[in-house]
Each structure stands twice: as structure tokens, then as C-alpha cells.
Amino acid sequence: xxxxxxxxxxxxxxxxxxxxxxxxxxxxxxxxxxxxxxxxxxxxxxxxxxxxxxxxxxxxxxxxxxxxxxxxxxxxxxxxxxxxxxxxxxxxxxxxxxxxxxxxxxxxxxxxxxx
Amino acid sequence: xxxxxxxxxxxxxxxxxxxxxxxxxxxxxxxxxxxxxxxxxxxxxxxxxxxxxxxxxxxxxxxxxxxxxxxxxxxxxxxxxxxxxxxxxxxxxxxxxxxxxxxxxxxxxxxxxxx
DNA sequence: TAAACGTATGAGCATTTGTTCATCTGTTAT
DNA sequence: ATAACAGATGAACAAATGCTCATACGTTTA
Numbered sequence: 001x002x003x004x005x006x007x008x009x010x011x012x013x014x015x016x017x018x019x020x021x022x023x024x025x026x027x028x029x030x031x032x033x034x035x036x037x038x039x040x041x042x043x044x045x046x047x048x049x050x051x052x053x054x055x056x057x058x059x060x061x062x063x064x065x066x067x068x069x070x071x072x073x074x075x076x077x078x079x080x081x082x083x084x085x086x087x088x089x090x091x092x093x094x095x096x097x098x099x100x101x102x103x104x105x106x107x108x109x110x111x112x113x114x115x
Numbered sequence: 116x117x118x119x120x121x122x123x124x125x126x127x128x129x130x131x132x133x134x135x136x137x138x139x140x141x142x143x144x145x146x147x148x149x150x151x152x153x154x155x156x157x158x159x160x161x162x163x164x165x166x167x168x169x170x171x172x173x174x175x176x177x178x179x180x181x182x183x184x185x186x187x188x189x190x191x192x193x194x195x196x197x198x199x200x201x202x203x204x205x206x207x208x209x210x211x212x213x214x215x216x217x218x219x220x221x222x223x224x225x226x227x228x229x230x
Numbered sequence: 231t232a233a234a235c236g237t238a239t240g241a242g243c244a245t246t247t248g249t250t251c252a253t254c255t256g257t258t259a260t
Numbered sequence: 261a262t263a264a265c266a267g268a269t270g271a272a273c274a275a276a277t278g279c280t281c282a283t284a285c286g287t288t289t290a
Contacts, residue, residue: 030228032156039151041144091236101227112216113145206266
């Protein structure tokens with residue numbers, strides 16, 4: 001076996017090994033979908049606000065400086081990803097983080113960007 | 116002060132308090148930009164692969180099932196975000212994760228999606 | 231029951247994003 | 261020197277995304 005062939009074989013071997021260790025495509029797809037949620041400044045801001053406590057839609061819109069409609073649309077996405085929960089109190093709906101993962105993920109991110 | 120006024124005042128107070136606790140807009144913007152990177156299945160897959168060890172562009176393209184060009188474009192984004200580092204060895208360039216944050220963030224995410 | 235209020239949702243539109251194709255740069259081998 | 265190879269980059273295009281506007285829904289109050 002010459003050097004070139006040996007080189008190619010080594011590559012193929014590594015590729016094959018990694019392919020085995022890789023999670024299912026679907027899992028990584030879901031992972032990307034999750035992070036997509038955090039990948040928008042309106043939404044991270046929203047999530048950060050909710051990490052400080054529950055809040056109603058109107059106040060969220062005020063804090064974010066966008067339409068009530070826009071917030072509502074975003075909250076819908078967050079609900080779909082099970083990142084927030086909500087409770088109704090009369091005409092008002094209060095949103096809050098669904099669990100601790102969200103804060104942990106944001107904190108790790110903030111550490112990376114140097115905060 | 117009637118009930119309605121009191122209700123409004125309480126809202127305003129909470130909004131004001133949260134506004135103070137909120138990080139700079141720029142920080143949250145950077146945070147979103149960081150997560151945007153993870154919010155694409157090609158890129159998370161890429162990052163996951165690199166978490167298993169360094170690898171050259173060609174092999175990455177093979178594993179991801181996309182063009183060499185596409186991988187190169189993505190790696191460029193990852194470099195810009197300081198998520199990967201690289202070293203040249205002859206004609207080949209090997210990429211690897213820049214630091215541990217990346218893996219931590221992905222692991223938290225995987226935990227959330229239930230893996 | 232009708233008006234008012236907070237929230238949700240669909241349509242439409244402008245922007246952003248990810249990919250491929252073609253081409254260019256840089257390194258090695260003949 | 262030049263051909264061959266690994267990777268980088270710009271242009272162009274299709275698809276996805278986030279916003280606003282208009283309107284619908286659910287709850288409360290007059």
C-alpha cells in the first residue's frame with residue numbers, strides 16, 4: 001500500500017468512526033430548531049426578561065419595543081418549543097419560562113460572548 | 116387611587132424594574148448572533164462532529180452531505196464567531212472547536228430536546 | 231347584550247439565510 | 261514551471277424568517 005492509498009484509508013476510517021458516533025439526524029435537527037429560537041434578538045431578549053419573572057404580553061411588547069402582535073407571534077414559537085408556560089388571569093395572560101434549561105443555555109452563551 | 120390606576124402603576128413599576136436588570140441591547144444582540152450559529156442543522160452537525168475531534172474540510176463535506184463550498188462558507192461563519200480554530204498541514208486544513216463552551220451549550224440543548 | 235380590552239392569528243411583504251456554481255488562492259508534486 | 265489538489269470566496273437564487281396590518285377570539289364590565 002503506497003502513501004497516498006494509506007492516507008485515503010485513514011481518512012475513510014475516521015469518517016466512518018465519526019459517522020457511528022454521530023446522533024440521529026433527527027436529534028440534531030431538533031437541536032438546531034431549539035437554538036434557532038435563541039437566535040433572534042427579540043426572542044432572547046424576551047426569554048431573558050422572562051428569566052426575571054413572569055410577565056404579560058402587553059408589558060413584554062412595551063419592553064421589547066415591538067407590536068403586541070409581534071410578541072404574540074414569537075410567544076407562539078416559544079410555546080411550540082416548550083420553552084415557556086402561561087397562565088390566564090382574566091383578560092391577561094402571563095408568560096414564564098418553562099424550566100431551568102433556558103437560563104442555563106443563555107448563561108453559557110453570555111459567558112462565551114464575554115459577559 | 117382606584118383599582119385600575121393601582122393596577123397600571125404596578126405594571127409600570129415592574130416594567131421599569133426589569134428594564135434596569137436587563138443587559139445592554141448590544142450584549143443580547145451578540146448573544147442572539149451566537150445562537151444563530153447553532154440554529155442551523157448543517158452547522159450544529161458540523162460543530163458536533165468537531166466536538167469529537169479535528170477534521171479536514173473535505174471529510175466534513177462528505178459527512179454532512181453537502182458541497183465543499185457550503186462547508187467552507189459555514190466554517191467561515193464559525194471562525195468569525197470564534198467557535199472554531201484551524202491549522203494548516205500542507206494542502207489540508209484541519210478544523211477543531213475553539214473551546215469548551217460549544218460542547219457545553221450543545222449538551223444543554225440536547226438535554227432539553229430530550230437526549 | 232354590547233362595548234372594551236388583552237391576546238391570538240392569518241395574509242402579505244421585505245429581509246435574511248443557506249446553497250450551488252464558477253472562479254480564485256495557496257500548496258505540493260512532477 | 262506547471263499540473264493537480266485542498267480550500268476560500270463572490271454572485272445569484274430559492275427558501276425561510278420576522279414584522280406589520282387587519283381581524284378574530286375570549287373575558288370582563290357597563
